[in-house]
Amino acid sequence: MMDRLARVAAPAATVLVFLLLWQGSVDAFHVSPDKLPAPAAILATIWHGRIAFASAIGTTLAEALIGLAGGTLIGIASGVLLSQVRLLERMFLPYLVASQAVPIIAFGAIIIMWFGNGISSKAIIAVYLSFFPVAVNTLAGISAIEPSEIGLLRSFGAGRLAILFKLQLPATLPAIFTAIRLGASLALVGAIVGEWFGATQGLGVVLLTAMFDYRVPQLWAAIVLTGATGTALYGLVVLLQRRIAWWQAEA
Amino acid sequence: MSRSARMAVRLWPPALAALLVLAAWELAVWWFQLPDFVLPTPQNIVLTALQDPRHVLDDTLTTVAEAMGGYLAGSLLGLALAIVFVVVPWLGRAAMPLYVTINSVPMIAYGPLAIIFLGVGSASKVVLIVVAVSYTVLTNALAGLRQCDAGMISLLRSYGASDVTILTKLRIPAAVPAIFAGLRVAVVHAMILAVVLEMLGANAGLGWSIFRSTQMMDFVQAWVAVGASVVASLVIYSAIDWISRRCAWW
Numbered sequence: 001m002m003d004r005l006a007r008v009a010a011p012a013a014t015v016l017v018f019l020l021l022w023q024g025s026v027d028a029f030h031v032s033p034d035k036l037p038a039p040a041a042i043l044a045t046i047w048h049g050r051i052a053f054a055s056a057i058g059t060t061l062a063e064a065l066i067g068l069a070g071g072t073l074i075g076i077a078s079g080v081l082l083s084q085v086r087l088l089e090r091m092f093l094p095y096l097v098a099s100q101a102v103p104i105i106a107f108g109a110i111i112i113m114w115f116g117n118g119i120s121s122k123a124i125i126a127v128y129l130s131f132f133p134v135a136v137n138t139l140a141g142i143s144a145i146e147p148s149e150i151g152l153l154r155s156f157g158a159g160r161l162a163i164l165f166k167l168q169l170p171a172t173l174p175a176i177f178t179a180i181r182l183g184a185s186l187a188l189v190g191a192i193v194g195e196w197f198g199a200t201q202g203l204g205v206v207l208l209t210a211m212f213d214y215r216v217p218q219l220w221a222a223i224v225l226t227g228a229t230g231t232a233l234y235g236l237v238v239l240l241q242r243r244i245a246w247w248q249a250e251a
Numbered sequence: 252m253s254r255s256a257r258m259a260v261r262l263w264p265p266a267l268a269a270l271l272v273l274a275a276w277e278l279a280v281w282w283f284q285l286p287d288f289v290l291p292t293p294q295n296i297v298l299t300a301l302q303d304p305r306h307v308l309d310d311t312l313t314t315v316a317e318a319m320g321g322y323l324a325g326s327l328l329g330l331a332l333a334i335v336f337v338v339v340p341w342l343g344r345a346a347m348p349l350y351v352t353i354n355s356v357p358m359i360a361y362g363p364l365a366i367i368f369l370g371v372g373s374a375s376k377v378v379l380i381v382v383a384v385s386y387t388v389l390t391n392a393l394a395g396l397r398q399c400d401a402g403m404i405s406l407l408r409s410y411g412a413s414d415v416t417i418l419t420k421l422r423i424p425a426a427v428p429a430i431f432a433g434l435r436v437a438v439v440h441a442m443i444l445a446v447v448l449e450m451l452g453a454n455a456g457l458g459w460s461i462f463r464s465t466q467m468m469d470f471v472q473a474w475v476a477v478g479a480s481v482v483a484s485l486v487i488y489s490a491i492d493w494i495s496r497r498c499a500w501w
Contacts, residue, residue, distance in 0.1 A: 011348030018349055090264035101488035103443040106477045109450070109461045113470060114289070189357045193447055197465060203360075211363030211452070219364055227356030 037217040045221040052206075053221065057229055059202040063119050063191035064184070064233060067126020071187065072180055075131045079138025080164065089139065096139070099132045105190060112197040122194035122202075129190040130183030137179035141172030173245040177237065184233045192226065203229065288470045300475045311479050313456040315487065317373045318445040321380025322438055328381060329388025329437075330430070336389075337396045337422065338414070350386060358383045358444060362451045371452040380444050384437040391433025395426030431495035438491045442484045457483075 019039045025031070026038035033041050046053060082089040108125040115121035145168055153163050195204025203226050210218040273293055279285065280292045287295065300307050336343030358379055365375035399422055407417050449458025457480045464473035 010344065011351070014345055014348040015352050087264060090261075091268035092265075094265040095268065098485065101439050102481045102484045103439075103446045104481075105443060106446050106458070106461055106480050109465045109473055110470075110477065113465055113468065113473065185357065189359055189447075192357070193359060193450065196451060197462070207360060207363045208451075211367060214367060216364075216367065219367070223356055223360045223364065226360040230357055231355060 034214070034216050037220050041217055042220045042224060045217045046225065049218070049221065053225055056201065056203050056206045056222075057225060059119065060122075060188070060191050060195065060204065061229060061233070063122035063194070063202070064126050064187040066119075066123040067190065068130050068180070068183055068187040068233075070123065070127040071130030071183055072134050072176075074127065075134025075179070075183075076138050076176060078131070078135045079142065080169070082135070082139050083142040083168070084160070084164075093139065096132060096136050100136065104132070105129060105193060108190060108194050109197065112194060117198050117200070122191045122199070125190040125194045126187035129186040130180070133179040133182045133186070134176060137175040138172055141175035142168045144175075145171055177241040177245060180241075181234060181237050184237050185230055188226075188230050188233055288468060291471045291474055295471060296474045296478060299471045300479070307475055307479050310455060310457045310460045310476065311483050313373070314442075314445045314449065314458065314480065315483055317376045317449075317456065318380060318438075318441040319487070320373075321377040321445070322384050322441040324377070325381040325384025325441070326388050326434060326437065329385035329433070330392055332385065332389050333392035333396060334418070334423075336393060338418065343393075350389065353382070354386045358440075359447050359451075362448050365448075366452045371454055376445055376448045376453070379448060380441045383440050383444055387437040387440060388430070388433045391436075392426055392430045395429025396422050398429070399425040427498070431498070435488070435491055435495060438488055439484065442480070442487065446480050 023038045023040060026036060026041075031038075037045070082092060105125070107128070111124050111128075112121050115124060149167060150163055153167055158166065191202070192204035192207070195202040196208055199205050203222060206222045207219065207226070210216075210222055276290070277292050277294070280290055291299075332346075336346070361379055361382075362375070365379050369375035369378060403421060404417055407421055412420070445456070446458040446461070449456040450462040451458075453459035457476045460476040461473055461480075464470070464476065
């Protein structure tokens with residue numbers, strides 16, 4: 001316990017010292033907030049605009065969460081399907097792998113043109129961004145299971161479905177959750193970038209309008225809140241992992 | 252089985268998948284009479300790109316130059332920092348929490364800030380790519396440099412090896428696979444960031460072309476730019492992958 005405290009305390013202290021230095025030099029040299037706002041000024045900006053910021057976070061978080069949930073479900077289903085049908089795996093696995101080396105977020109622009117500027121288009125972008133890593137890891141996890149374990153279950157008379165739900169999926173959960181954590185940050189980025197194409201609500205819109213109006217403190221506030229939203233989303237997935245895959249020691 | 256025969260066995264299923272998807276695509280457009288602004292045919296996209304190849308090529312070169320410039324500088328920075336942090340551990344302990352904090356925010360959120368201070372040109376993109384790439388390479392290289400076995404270090408030391416010898420003869424060679432894993436992931440980040448940041452504001456590049464075409468509802472042109480960004484990324488990734496296989500043959 002003390003050990004864990006020390007591991008967190010030292011880096012936190014470093015960041016705190018850095019923030020104090022930042023605050024101190026901005027105050028000492030009277031830097032204009034339009035060049036570099038001090039941490040206190042950024043916090044004040046957040047507090048001042050808390051209602052607008054909260055609703056922006058709500059919109060973006062909803063888009064990312066709906067997308068992440070959809071992408072996870074479709075990803076797991078596709079991974080399972082490919083793992084059961086060898087031909088499908090051989091047909092589509094190369095493309096799943098290649099998708100990880102390509103800016104598939106660029107297709108978001110086309111999604112926006114098809115589905116308009118509402119929440120749904122951003123959620124769809126988040127769906128397909130989180131789909132790919134989940135599908136790849138589900139398939140890889142199921143393929144990595146020892147054939148002897150499957151043979152053992154089969155010798156007890158287990159059918160394909162029983163093997164899938166009793167062995168393959170539970171054993172693959174850690175890999176799936178690794179992918180969902182990656183998918184969570186991708187979903188958030190997808191939602192924000194999607195909002196740059198003419199949305200009226202969300203963190204992406206706040207970032208964009210602050211840029212157009214040259215409101216630097218507002219921009220820093222949005223940056224901090226984007227980081228906080230991403231961290232919260234990530235934390236939510238970790239929490240879920242502890243609930244669902246509780247037997248697995250958390251790293 | 253000969254090598255080419257094995258290759259053919261491995262390649263026909265993905266080729267069949269591509270053929271089926273392309274056929275379904277062309278068929279859907281033809282059957283439902285979809286206009287270009289709903290879904291242009293693959294044929295139409297390629298023809299449009301070929302009509303004005305200079306245009307697509309210029310945009311591609313701009314984006315690739317930003318991505319690769321930031322990638323090279325960021326990789327060197329990340330490697331240099333990793334070596335410094337291993338040689339001078341207290342510096343690493345002081346700097347890493349800041350690096351982690353900066354990178355806990357999605358890099359694209361800094362985009363507007365970079366554009367305000369560095370303009371809509373390439374500089375704003377390159378700087379953010381350097382930050383993102385150096386972080387990925389740094390964390391991978393640190394993990395690689397630290398993983399090597401304490402027993403081997405004390406063995407070398409017992410032969411009178413200096414810290415520098417241990418670093419160059421043991422730690423760095425042992426870290427090479429991890430470093431290349433970082434370099435492979437980072438090159439994808441670099442391309443994604445270049446394209447996405449151009450969407451935010453630029454005066455050239457594939458991301459900018461995508462953004463402009465969507466604003467003008469020019470669907471075919473948007474598909475051309477998206478397709479070009481996919482092809483360019485695949486080429487660059489394959490090149491890095493090939494180089495890393497050559498260098499880390501063990």
